[in-house]
Amino acid sequence: MSENNFKEWYNSSQTKPMSEKQQKIVDAAIEIFSEKGFSATSTSEIAKKAGVAEGTIFRHYSTKKNLLLSIVMPAMTNYIAPFLTKSFVAEVFQQEHSSYEGFIRTILQNRYDFVKEHLSVLKIFAQEVFYHDELQDQFKETFTEEVYPKFLDVIVHFQEKGDIIDVSPQIVLRMTMTTLIGFIISRFIVLPNNDWDDDLEMEKTIHILISGLKKR
Amino acid sequence: MSENNFKEWYNSSQTKPMSEKQQKIVDAAIEIFSEKGFSATSTSEIAKKAGVAEGTIFRHYSTKKNLLLSIVMPAMTNYIAPFLTKSFVAEVFQQEHSSYEGFIRTILQNRYDFVKEHLSVLKIFAQEVFYHDELQDQFKETFTEEVYPKFLDVIVHFQEKGDIIDVSPQIVLRMTMTTLIGFIISRFIVLPNNDWDDDLEMEKTIHILISGLKKR
Amino acid sequence: MSENNFKEWYNSSQTKPMSEKQQKIVDAAIEIFSEKGFSATSTSEIAKKAGVAEGTIFRHYSTKKNLLLSIVMPAMTNYIAPFLTKSFVAEVFQQEHSSYEGFIRTILQNRYDFVKEHLSVLKIFAQEVFYHDELQDQFKETFTEEVYPKFLDVIVHFQEKGDIIDVSPQIVLRMTMTTLIGFIISRFIVLPNNDWDDDLEMEKTIHILISGLKKR
Amino acid sequence: MSENNFKEWYNSSQTKPMSEKQQKIVDAAIEIFSEKGFSATSTSEIAKKAGVAEGTIFRHYSTKKNLLLSIVMPAMTNYIAPFLTKSFVAEVFQQEHSSYEGFIRTILQNRYDFVKEHLSVLKIFAQEVFYHDELQDQFKETFTEEVYPKFLDVIVHFQEKGDIIDVSPQIVLRMTMTTLIGFIISRFIVLPNNDWDDDLEMEKTIHILISGLKKR
DNA sequence: AATGAATGAGCATTCATTCAT
DNA sequence: AATGAATGAATGCTCATTCAT
Numbered sequence: 001m002s003e004n005n006f007k008e009w010y011n012s013s014q015t016k017p018m019s020e021k022q023q024k025i026v027d028a029a030i031e032i033f034s035e036k037g038f039s040a041t042s043t044s045e046i047a048k049k050a051g052v053a054e055g056t057i058f059r060h061y062s063t064k065k066n067l068l069l070s071i072v073m074p075a076m077t078n079y080i081a082p083f084l085t086k087s088f089v090a091e092v093f094q095q096e097h098s099s100y101e102g103f104i105r106t107i108l109q110n111r112y113d114f115v116k117e118h119l120s121v122l123k124i125f126a127q128e129v130f131y132h133d134e135l136q137d138q139f140k141e142t143f144t145e146e147v148y149p150k151f152l153d154v155i156v157h158f159q160e161k162g163d164i165i166d167v168s169p170q171i172v173l174r175m176t177m178t179t180l181i182g183f184i185i186s187r188f189i190v191l192p193n194n195d196w197d198d199d200l201e202m203e204k205t206i207h208i209l210i211s212g213l214k215k216r
Numbered sequence: 217m218s219e220n221n222f223k224e225w226y227n228s229s230q231t232k233p234m235s236e237k238q239q240k241i242v243d244a245a246i247e248i249f250s251e252k253g254f255s256a257t258s259t260s261e262i263a264k265k266a267g268v269a270e271g272t273i274f275r276h277y278s279t280k281k282n283l284l285l286s287i288v289m290p291a292m293t294n295y296i297a298p299f300l301t302k303s304f305v306a307e308v309f310q311q312e313h314s315s316y317e318g319f320i321r322t323i324l325q326n327r328y329d330f331v332k333e334h335l336s337v338l339k340i341f342a343q344e345v346f347y348h349d350e351l352q353d354q355f356k357e358t359f360t361e362e363v364y365p366k367f368l369d370v371i372v373h374f375q376e377k378g379d380i381i382d383v384s385p386q387i388v389l390r391m392t393m394t395t396l397i398g399f400i401i402s403r404f405i406v407l408p409n410n411d412w413d414d415d416l417e418m419e420k421t422i423h424i425l426i427s428g429l430k431k432r
Numbered sequence: 433m434s435e436n437n438f439k440e441w442y443n444s445s446q447t448k449p450m451s452e453k454q455q456k457i458v459d460a461a462i463e464i465f466s467e468k469g470f471s472a473t474s475t476s477e478i479a480k481k482a483g484v485a486e487g488t489i490f491r492h493y494s495t496k497k498n499l500l501l502s503i504v505m506p507a508m509t510n511y512i513a514p515f516l517t518k519s520f521v522a523e524v525f526q527q528e529h530s531s532y533e534g535f536i537r538t539i540l541q542n543r544y545d546f547v548k549e550h551l552s553v554l555k556i557f558a559q560e561v562f563y564h565d566e567l568q569d570q571f572k573e574t575f576t577e578e579v580y581p582k583f584l585d586v587i588v589h590f591q592e593k594g595d596i597i598d599v600s601p602q603i604v605l606r607m608t609m610t611t612l613i614g615f616i617i618s619r620f621i622v623l624p625n626n627d628w629d630d631d632l633e634m635e636k637t638i639h640i641l642i643s644g645l646k647k648r
Numbered sequence: 649m650s651e652n653n654f655k656e657w658y659n660s661s662q663t664k665p666m667s668e669k670q671q672k673i674v675d676a677a678i679e680i681f682s683e684k685g686f687s688a689t690s691t692s693e694i695a696k697k698a699g700v701a702e703g704t705i706f707r708h709y710s711t712k713k714n715l716l717l718s719i720v721m722p723a724m725t726n727y728i729a730p731f732l733t734k735s736f737v738a739e740v741f742q743q744e745h746s747s748y749e750g751f752i753r754t755i756l757q758n759r760y761d762f763v764k765e766h767l768s769v770l771k772i773f774a775q776e777v778f779y780h781d782e783l784q785d786q787f788k789e790t791f792t793e794e795v796y797p798k799f800l801d802v803i804v805h806f807q808e809k810g811d812i813i814d815v816s817p818q819i820v821l822r823m824t825m826t827t828l829i830g831f832i833i834s835r836f837i838v839l840p841n842n843d844w845d846d847d848l849e850m851e852k853t854i855h856i857l858i859s860g861l862k863k864r
Numbered sequence: 865a866a867t868g869a870a871t872g873a874g875c876a877t878t879c880a881t882t883c884a885t
Numbered sequence: 886a887a888t889g890a891a892t893g894a895a896t897g898c899t900c901a902t903t904c905a906t
């Protein structure tokens with residue numbers, strides 16, 4: 001179970017650290033939610049796997065849905081948002097020599113490690129975001145306020161630099177995200193058991209994308 | 217509800233046509249399954265929306281899961297499989313002047329219409345394929361036996377013609393599918409309410425992909 | 433299935449003979465009722481085994497309970513009642529040389545054959561008589577009006593003849609029935625798979641009973 | 649309701665004593681099962697009569713069938729088995745002056761009290777033993793290992809002493825049990841409302857049986 | 865007469881949640 | 886904080902019965 005590092009970031013980002021029981025509950029919930037889906041998972045099952053009484057879950061999370069949110073919401077704000085921090089973007093702009101290729105290469109490498117580590121929580125998020133407005137709203141907000149404008153700035157920056165073609169930045173953004181997310185889903189969800197030469201695959205993938213976006 | 221055309225293909229592909237009640241059940245199930253997910257949907261809810269007694273559902277589909285499968289399984293074999301029929305591939309090979317660009321343009325146009333029509337069933341499939349082995353197995357079989365080898369043939373064909381670059385065909389396949397599916401998901405799931413200039417977006421998307429794959 | 437002779441006596445005793453479908457329904461019902469009990473048997477199961485539509489059962493028997501009664505009630509009046517017909521009792525009285533031993537030996541032989549033939553219906557009766565007042569009432573009536581007084585007459589007759597001891601005839605009746613029924617239950621229900629030397633067992637059983645009842 | 653003494657022996661024989669709610673559930677179940685039969689009794693009916701929520705039944709007994717077994721199984725091992733304990737049999741052998749008549753008289757008296765007390769559970773057992781293999785197996789085991797060999801020893805003992813006739817001990821056993829059980833069923837099931845002079849009836853019944861079994 | 869689709873009440877069981885300890 | 890017994894609404898499913906054909 002690679003989920004026990006959930007603790008680290010949770011504690012590091014919340015005011016109140018998790019108790020030992022909470023830990024076990026969250027670990028168990030992540031495992032079962034990601035395997036069977038939120039709705040098909042019963043609180044008694046979580047309690048059993050966590051080795052706590054069913055009441056304990058409700059003492060901490062009041063409802064089953066709150067348990068879900070408390071797992072998935074911070075994953076969003078803590079993970080998705082900061083992948084384009086101000087400092088990171090600033091750095092991109094400053095590096096005279098930098099390229100869009102370097103930019104997405106950095107991002108992919110960065111996100112790749114993170115997905116590897118938190119696959120279960122991401123699966124849960126990807127499934128449940130369709131059904132829970134709180135998740136959807138929070139995601140849209142995070143995306144439109146944090147990721148989207150910064151990413152667009154970067155794209156425009158490199159377009160102005162003449163590094164990539166002059167189509168609408170939205171299309172560049174979409175193609176880029178589609179390619180990166182497509183790679184990650186192929187790698188971890190569709191064919192997780194393949195023998196992947198990850199470096200090679202990432203290299204080729206980025207190469208094709210950049211070739212498509214490069215001016216010639 | 218755009219699901220009433222479910223009837224057409226179902227009837228056209230099954231030996232036994234659906235009765236009026238079955239129709240209503242299937243329509244209602246598709247709508248609610250796609251809105252709330254399979255597990256979170258109750259049979260009583262389906263019955264109520266379909267305007268039939270709950271027992272009627274079980275007379276026709278014996279279990280809730282069978283209802284799901286009877287909706288999603290034929291969608292796979294009837295929709296996903298034939299998008300690369302022999303005749304279609306043969307045609308691709310025969311057209312002297314044809315290009316990989318023409319090929320994927322045809323596919324995208326083709327699939328685009330179909331997705332538009334059957335979005336709900338596809339959503340259900342995409343959600344539930346993770347949790348039901350029958351779906352997963354059937355999908356893998358359909359894909360590995362129908363889609364994968366034919367698609368690969370086409371790619372190799374155009375690589376030999378010198379139309380696209382000589383990376384491993386698997387990577388070309390992955391990039392292509394990722395791009396097409398990414399477009400479709402962006403269009404219909406992520407931002408269905410945007411004012412899309414579909415022709416333009418498709419045009420640009422394909423252009424970037426092909427630029428990335430073209431020899432230069 | 434030894435139940436197809438149900439037909440014979442049913443037809444011979446009812447005004448309306450059974451149709452072929454009714455026959456199948458009754459045969460199937462007897463088999464399943466005796467195996468699983470009335471309550472645990474579903475009409476759909478009966479219909480399936482009988483090879484008829486479920487509606488057909490209700491066309492003939494209007495309710496599941498009526499089906500039960502139509503099987504069990506005539507078994508009582510036709511089987512239990514006539515085992516002490518007037519002519520039979522008259523015969524007993526006339527035979528100067530006859531004994532109580534001869535009397536019960538005749539009865540046991542007589543009932544033994546019949547039980548062998550109609551075990552399933554008798555099982556059903558024995559189980560369900562506790563739960564259905566109609567059966568209970570009918571049985572009590574049949575017993576108190578037909579069997580009991582005649583049997584008692586016979587006992588008193590042999591007591592007056594000095595053949596058996598002078599305890600209350602009710603006790604003689606009870607001991608006799610208990611012994612006969614006990615033998616039959618042991619033989620057919622408790623240990624049906626034993627290798628029984630039926631003649632010997634019946635001989636010994638009657639011998640012990642008669643020894644107990646004989647004056648000495 | 650004479651079933652509240654179910655509690656006593658249950659508690660005295662089980663490691664975990666019953667909670668108050670369990671008690672009520674068991675009492676209610678015994679009453680309704682014995683009135684209507686297991687299959688015809690609904691858990692909601694039991695819950696209502698017991699004054700508990702339906703869920704409470706399943707918290708304690710997980711299935712309706714388990715509830716049945718938890719009522720009937722211990723009745724077998726605790727009641728049926730020990731009626732021929734080692735010490736009892738030993739005592740029979742030691743008493744120089746003892747007779748088969750004394751032996752069965754003791755047993756009948758002993759069992760009579762017990763049946764009077766636990767009639768409902770015994771009714772349930774008698775009905776359901778035909779349909780549930782667990783009950784049948786357990787009963788066969790209890791009988792063949794506990795009751796049968798000891799009883800047979802006793803019979804052979806008295807045959808060797810010349811107290812009873814030299815027919816096969818199995819027949820003696822069958823006649824004896826048939827007579828005792830027949831008496832009890834007549835007394836409590838068939839004619840429970842009669843004014844029984846129990847002592848007289850038992851006396852006469854045993855007298856006839858013993859007369860039949862005595863050497864002369 | 866026979867069918868079998870349709871019904872809706874009822875079933876055993878599970879569920880998220882509460883609360884006294 | 887933690888428990889786990891208790892709840893009762895809800896669930897998926899079955900049932901005996903009806904009825905149009």
